[in-house]
Amino acid sequence: MLSDFGSILLFMIAGVLFVAIALFVSKLVRPHRPNADKLSTYECGEEPIGDARIQFNNRFYIIGLMFLIFEVEILLLFPWAMVFQDLGWYAFSAMFVFVFLIFIGFIYELGKGHLKWDLPSPAVPEYVEGVGVVERDIRTEDDEFESDGGLTFK
Amino acid sequence: MEAPIVSSYIVMAGALAVLLNSAAVVVYVERRVAAFIQNRVGPNRVGPFGLFQPLADVIKLIFKEDVTPIYGNRTLHTLAPMFPVITALITVAVIPFGDGLFITNINVGVLFILAVTSLGVYGVTMAGWASNSKYSLLGGLRAAAQMLSYELPLGMAIASVVLFAASLSMVDIVNSQLYWWHVFVNPIGAIIFIIAAFAEANRTPFDLVEAEQELVGGFHTEYSSMKFGMFFLAEYMHVVIGSMLITTFFFGGYHLPFAGYYAHLLPEAGTWLKAMLDIAVFLGKTGFFVFLFIWVRWTIPRFKYTQLMSLGWSKLLPLSILNFAVIAFILMLIHG
Numbered sequence: 001m002l003s004d005f006g007s008i009l010l011f012m013i014a015g016v017l018f019v020a021i022a023l024f025v026s027k028l029v030r031p032h033r034p035n036a037d038k039l040s041t042y043e044c045g046e047e048p049i050g051d052a053r054i055q056f057n058n059r060f061y062i063i064g065l066m067f068l069i070f071e072v073e074i075l076l077l078f079p080w081a082m083v084f085q086d087l088g089w090y091a092f093s094a095m096f097v098f099v100f101l102i103f104i105g106f107i108y109e110l111g112k113g114h115l116k117w118d119l120p121s122p123a124v125p126e127y128v129e130g131v132g133v134v135e136r137d138i139r140t141e142d143d144e145f146e147s148d149g150g151l152t153f154k
Numbered sequence: 155m156e157a158p159i160v161s162s163y164i165v166m167a168g169a170l171a172v173l174l175n176s177a178a179v180v181v182y183v184e185r186r187v188a189a190f191i192q193n194r195v196g197p198n199r200v201g202p203f204g205l206f207q208p209l210a211d212v213i214k215l216i217f218k219e220d221v222t223p224i225y226g227n228r229t230l231h232t233l234a235p236m237f238p239v240i241t242a243l244i245t246v247a248v249i250p251f252g253d254g255l256f257i258t259n260i261n262v263g264v265l266f267i268l269a270v271t272s273l274g275v276y277g278v279t280m281a282g283w284a285s286n287s288k289y290s291l292l293g294g295l296r297a298a299a300q301m302l303s304y305e306l307p308l309g310m311a312i313a314s315v316v317l318f319a320a321s322l323s324m325v326d327i328v329n330s331q332l333y334w335w336h337v338f339v340n341p342i343g344a345i346i347f348i349i350a351a352f353a354e355a356n357r358t359p360f361d362l363v364e365a366e367q368e369l370v371g372g373f374h375t376e377y378s379s380m381k382f383g384m385f386f387l388a389e390y391m392h393v394v395i396g397s398m399l400i401t402t403f404f405f406g407g408y409h410l411p412f413a414g415y416y417a418h419l420l421p422e423a424g425t426w427l428k429a430m431l432d433i434a435v436f437l438g439k440t441g442f443f444v445f446l447f448i449w450v451r452w453t454i455p456r457f458k459y460t461q462l463m464s465l466g467w468s469k470l471l472p473l474s475i476l477n478f479a480v481i482a483f484i485l486m487l488i489h490g
Contacts, residue, residue, distance in 0.1 A: 007166060007258045008266075011247045014170060015240035019384060023232075026216045026380035039224040041287045042375055051225070052286045060299050063463075067302040070471070074309040077478070078265060081316040084482065085489045092486050096479065103475060115467045 062114055066106075073102050166257050169246050177390040178208035184390075184448045191452045212383065220379035223285060230284035235381045237277025238388030241270050245395050250325045252408045252432025263324040264312055267399065268305075271354060274392075275301045278363070278373050281385070285376035293372030296459065297356060297363040303466035304353035304360075310474035311347035314340055314481050315403050328407030333414035335406040342477045344404040346470055351396040353466070356389065358451040362459050397443035398436075405439050408432040 041048040080087075080095050109115055123135040182197070182205065189196025197204035222231055248263040250256035260266060275298050282294015316322060318339065319330040330336075337344040353360040364372035371377075374385045401407060423431065457465070 004258045004260045008244055008247045008260075010166065011170075011244045011257070012240060015243035016236070018174070018243070019236045019239050022216075022384070023235075023380050026220070026383075030217055030379060031219045033219065034221070038221050041223050041225055041285075042370070043288070044370070048225075048287075052288045052291045054288065054291070056291070056295055060295050063299045063302055066467075067306065070306045071309065074268075074306070074313060075265070077310075077313050078316060078322060081313050081482070082320050082322060084317070085320065085485060089486070092482070099475065099479065103472075106472070110468055116464070 066109065066115070069102065073099070165251070165255060169251070169257060170243070173243065173246050173391060173394060176394045177387050178212070180390045180393055180444055181208045181211070183444070187445070187448045188452050215380055215383040218379040220381060223287065223376050226286040226376065227284040230280050231376075232381070234277050234281035234284060235377065235384035237280065238274050239384050239391065241273045241277070242388055242391035242395055245270050246398070248324050249398050249402055250328050250407060251436050252429050255429055255432060256325060259323055259325045261323050264316060264322040264327070268309055268312070272305060281377070282373040285373070287376050289370045289375045290373050293363050293369045293375070297373055300356070300360065300362065300462060300466075301354055303463060304350040304470070307346050307466065307470040307474040308350035308354060310471070310478050311343045311350065312403060314343040314474075314478045317478070317481050317485055324402060328402060328409065331406040332409055333412060335404065335409070335411055337404040340404070340477075340481060342473065346474045346477070347404060348400055349470065351400055352447070352450065355392040355396045355447070357393065357447055359454045359457050360462060361456060362462055393444055393447050394440065397440045397447065400443050401436065401439040408436040410435060
């Protein structure tokens with residue numbers, strides 16, 4: 001008789017075998033006729049420009065950090081959620097203080113706009129006759145155009 | 155711990171067969187349902203009603219030439235398609251199909267599912283990075299950020315289920331729904347879980363990962379032959395697994411609604427008949443949610459990436475935390 005995690009290991013082995021056999025059988029029967037054009041990077045038929053090891057938006061990194069914090073919080077909630085009805089009000093309020101603190105941090109992040117995916121809109125100074133220099137928000141005006149997700153025609 | 159009624163090897167073989175074949179069935183069903191929704195015919199040439207179409211597709215994929223881009227990282231490019239398939243396969247090991255019909259009943263089943271579904275991110279990110287193509291890289295990054303973001307509401311929704319079940323074992327969670335399914339007592343959690351499951355499976359309206367108008371094929375732009383077939387298979391296996399998890403966590407697993415109230419009035423069924431009925435109920439519900447996945451895909455258009463992120467972070471996550479807190483408070487007032 002297998003132990004509990006033994007059967008999971010068996011499943012994992014079955015998965016690896018399945019993938020390996022499928023890829024191997026395909027390797028045996030498929031044609032292999034490479035040339036330079038086939039093997040180059042796909043960029044819609046154009047010659048590829050440069051490398052794909054490019055700089056990308058560092059918001060992906062912030063998302064990763066936020067995920068880590070909340071995932072750890074959720075992991076701490078699970079054992080508490082199993083037994084909280086037996087632990088009484090003290091353990092209940094202790095966990096709520098913990099969740100509340102993280103939630104406050106989250107609200108702060110949200111308010112600072114770190115989780116907003118739209119680029120921060122730059123205020124552009126503009127001279128208006130008779131009024132002086134006013135700051136105008138170009139992006140917001142652009143966004144108004146499709147603020148309803150493009151569902152209605154204007 | 156109770157022992158399974160049939161040898162766990164048989165259940166294991168059955169579960170593997172069901173899962174691997176279900177992917178083929180879902181591909182066929184999706185194409186037929188899509189055709190029905192769009193008033194087309196759909197595949198109907200290969201075999202009766204086009205039933206052998208998935209088989210023909212697999213044979214075609216096996217015989218296709220494999221193109222591995224020379225500028226990419228060959229090893230990671232080959233390893234990446236294995237991840238999603240293997241993680242999808244081992245998730246099913248903790249799902250109970252019927253009363254006493256489970257492969258393994260580990261006491262940390264919920265944590266196991268969270269851990270394994272997180273691993274799927276690696277395959278997608280690796281595929282995107284190893285291809286060394288801009289479309290792939292952006293698709294892979296988007297996929298990683300999306301799966302991480304929706305993992306959190308998913309986890310909080312599951313935590314609110316654990317509040318009721320007071321156990322992390324999947325069998326206990328199903329049995330805690332004998333009288334009331336969790337969807338009846340925790341509807342917000344159920345809705346959050348279903349939305350997050352759609353996002354985790356990268357299905358429409360959250361299929362930004364392979365938005366073909368912007369990113370061609372997303373992270374599998376540079377994949378061909380059976381390596382692409384593995385991603386394809388994994389996508390449909392994730393649909394099936396997602397449906398199974400929705401069923402198990404919120405729709406009573408193999409229990410009929412409110413079964414506890416009238417189960418003793420029904421005639422006594424033999425062990426095997428009962429097992430068959432349990433599996434039928436479970437697969438019936440799973441089938442409905444697979445249909446829901448397909449139905450939504452051909453009904454709702456794709457979100458913008460900014461909408462996707464703001465839905466995940468500034469709406470679903472606070473809502474799921476509030477839902478969790480309110481449920482914990484009410485349960486404490488009643489039982490504390």
